[in-house]
Amino acid sequence: MAAAVPPQSPAADPRVRTRDAARTRAEILDVATQEFARAGYAGARVDEIAARTRTTKRMIYYYFGGKEKLFTAVLERAYSVIRQAEQELDVAHLDPVAAIRRLVELTFDHHEAHPDFIRLVSIENIHEAEHIAASEELRKLGSPAIDVLRRILDAGRGSGVFTVDVDVVDLHAMISSFCFFRVANRHTFQALFGRDLVAPGQRERHRAMLGDMVVAYLTAERAAD
Amino acid sequence: MAAAVPPQSPAADPRVRTRDAARTRAEILDVATQEFARAGYAGARVDEIAARTRTTKRMIYYYFGGKEKLFTAVLERAYSVIRQAEQELDVAHLDPVAAIRRLVELTFDHHEAHPDFIRLVSIENIHEAEHIAASEELRKLGSPAIDVLRRILDAGRGSGVFTVDVDVVDLHAMISSFCFFRVANRHTFQALFGRDLVAPGQRERHRAMLGDMVVAYLTAERAAD
DNA sequence: CCTCCAATTCACTAACCGGTTCGTTAGTTG
DNA sequence: CAACTAACGAACCGGTTAGTGAATTGGAGG
Numbered sequence: 001m002a003a004a005v006p007p008q009s010p011a012a013d014p015r016v017r018t019r020d021a022a023r024t025r026a027e028i029l030d031v032a033t034q035e036f037a038r039a040g041y042a043g044a045r046v047d048e049i050a051a052r053t054r055t056t057k058r059m060i061y062y063y064f065g066g067k068e069k070l071f072t073a074v075l076e077r078a079y080s081v082i083r084q085a086e087q088e089l090d091v092a093h094l095d096p097v098a099a100i101r102r103l104v105e106l107t108f109d110h111h112e113a114h115p116d117f118i119r120l121v122s123i124e125n126i127h128e129a130e131h132i133a134a135s136e137e138l139r140k141l142g143s144p145a146i147d148v149l150r151r152i153l154d155a156g157r158g159s160g161v162f163t164v165d166v167d168v169v170d171l172h173a174m175i176s177s178f179c180f181f182r183v184a185n186r187h188t189f190q191a192l193f194g195r196d197l198v199a200p201g202q203r204e205r206h207r208a209m210l211g212d213m214v215v216a217y218l219t220a221e222r223a224a225d
Numbered sequence: 226m227a228a229a230v231p232p233q234s235p236a237a238d239p240r241v242r243t244r245d246a247a248r249t250r251a252e253i254l255d256v257a258t259q260e261f262a263r264a265g266y267a268g269a270r271v272d273e274i275a276a277r278t279r280t281t282k283r284m285i286y287y288y289f290g291g292k293e294k295l296f297t298a299v300l301e302r303a304y305s306v307i308r309q310a311e312q313e314l315d316v317a318h319l320d321p322v323a324a325i326r327r328l329v330e331l332t333f334d335h336h337e338a339h340p341d342f343i344r345l346v347s348i349e350n351i352h353e354a355e356h357i358a359a360s361e362e363l364r365k366l367g368s369p370a371i372d373v374l375r376r377i378l379d380a381g382r383g384s385g386v387f388t389v390d391v392d393v394v395d396l397h398a399m400i401s402s403f404c405f406f407r408v409a410n411r412h413t414f415q416a417l418f419g420r421d422l423v424a425p426g427q428r429e430r431h432r433a434m435l436g437d438m439v440v441a442y443l444t445a446e447r448a449a450d
Numbered sequence: 451c452c453t454c455c456a457a458t459t460c461a462c463t464a465a466c467c468g469g470t471t472c473g474t475t476a477g478t479t480g
Numbered sequence: 481c482a483a484c485t486a487a488c489g490a491a492c493c494g495g496t497t498a499g500t501g502a503a504t505t506g507g508a509g510g
Contacts (some may be wrong), residue, residue, distance in 0.1 A: 017508055021459055040351050043267030045403040056459065061499065121413055123346045126265050129412035143418065143501060169420055170434060177406035178399055185405065187354035188346055193368065195394055209395060216445040244476055244487055264501095271468060281489050282469085292468065452510085459504070466497075475488075480481105 024055050025063050032060075033074050037116040040123050041071055072131040075124060077136055078117045085110055086144040096156030100218065101211045103148060104175055108207050110177035112198065118183045146172055153218075162218045171214075178210050249280050250288050257285075258299050262341040265348050266296055297356040301363055303342045310335055311369040321381030325443065326436045327436060328373060329400055334434050336404035337423065343408045357427040371397055378443075396439075403435050 031052045035044045039092045046067055050057035064070040091099035111118060124131060132138045149168050150160055156162030182197040197206070256277045260269045271292050275282035289295040314331055316324035336343060349356060357363045374393050381387035407422040415421045422431070 040265050040267055042265055119351060122351060125350050125410055125412050126344060126347060130414040132413060132416040169418055173422060174403055180406055181402035185350055188357060191354040191357040193394055197398060210416040213438060213442040216441040220441040
């Protein structure tokens with residue numbers, strides 16, 4: 001055959017497709033994450049995911065086995081990312097008040113930086129967490145944030161700075177609430193109250209406000225007991 | 226055909242259907258609320274709504290004009306219910322601290338009592354509040370809770386009990402956050418942390434905790450400024 | 451160069467689902 | 481009671497959508 005290899009650079013030509021299972025799988029996961037986050041589980045279209053990939057719908061079924069399993073895989077990866085960030089948090093060198101502020105800020109920043117993750121969690125709750133329940137990987141995934149928080153609370157109570165006897169999981173829920181709400185309910189809140197909770201100008205104020213509130217609660221003088 | 230009309234009482238026989246536009250409309254709205262809350266907008270089935278009604282799918286289109294408009298009507302009614310509850314809140318006779326606790330408790334109780342409403346709000350956020358934006362009725366619906374909160378904050382700052390200068394809308398978001406989160410993220414939280422945030426045993430503790438936290442924040446001694 | 455299998459393409463379908471067509475009936479009004 | 485209309489029901493439709501069967505090919509190993 002006279003025709004030599006096409007003179008284009010291989011990277012620029014999408015037709016030159018070297019077989020790469022890992023890359024195909026990863027690309028499907030990326031696009032699927034966007035599509036599920038965009039439209040919800042039922043609203044997401046497998047055809048649409050395939051179209052925005054350099055591969056075909058058949059590959060989605062080849063690698064993931066179906067829409068439901070694909071969504072579970074998307075959740076698994078999304079959760080592993082946030083757990084990773086929590087794992088890297090190091091507050092051992094900080095005093096309890098500074099440590100709790102640091103934890104609040106990390107949670108706050110991570111939520112704001114990952115709106116797709118927030119949407120996926122909302123969607124999974126609409127489906128009553130059935131995919132998490134069905135995923136061993138997700139169920140055995142602990143939460144480093146809870147452990148860190150527990151250590152901070154113990155230290156604070158030990159030194160007497162923290163006056164309140166709060167449950168670790170409750171406090172974690174409390175902190176997550178505001179971080180989650182700002183992002184998750186951004187659109188209805190904007191439509192109803194005319195304020196974009198995630199606008200740049202709000203960021204610093206909200207971050208500080210949540211920290212102040214948590215610290216105020218933990219260090220409040222015990223009133224009538 | 227000898228068989229006479231069935232001898233059952235008319236009330237017990239669903240086939241004896243007197244025409245009642247208002248009732249048919251209301252019944253469709255009730256069932257649609259459940260179905261949309263159950264499965265999300267895309268997951269909800271118009272056929273399913275019709276089947277669980279004493280009327281047919283045709284009537285849904287006759288009264289509401291389509292799936293999208295039906296969902297908007299569902300949202301309109303759901304929001305008007307909570308606004309009504311807020312309107313009835315009267316804290317004029319309470320001191321600022323008691324008043325803010327009362328407001329927190331009303332918000333808390335209403336969220337817990339209306340999980341379907343919470344789900345609808347989550348769903349509407351996935352769709353970026355496009356139905357609220359398209360509904361004049363919803364856009365002109367203010368929020369009595371904000372007004373009440375503003376009056377409480379003004380009174381508290383006036384008397385010097387509240388030491389912090391917080392924005393009304395921010396504080397409203399803060400209070401709503403935890404109330405919303407408990408219900409909205411109940412399932413993923415349970416699946417991941419093994420605790421049902423809406424279990425009966427948690428209720429009083431959470432209610433008190435949120436009140437304590439808000440009060441602690443508002444009345445905190447101003448530290449280094 | 452041949453073999454072989456994972457990776458991929460192509461062609462297809464059955465079921466679903468929002469929306470509509472068209473005819474019917476209950477109840478009101480003159 | 482005749483005429484009229486709002487309310488209603490059954491059947492249908494066509495585009496969409498998740499999911500498959502089977503043939504094909506790239507590339508690693510011998």
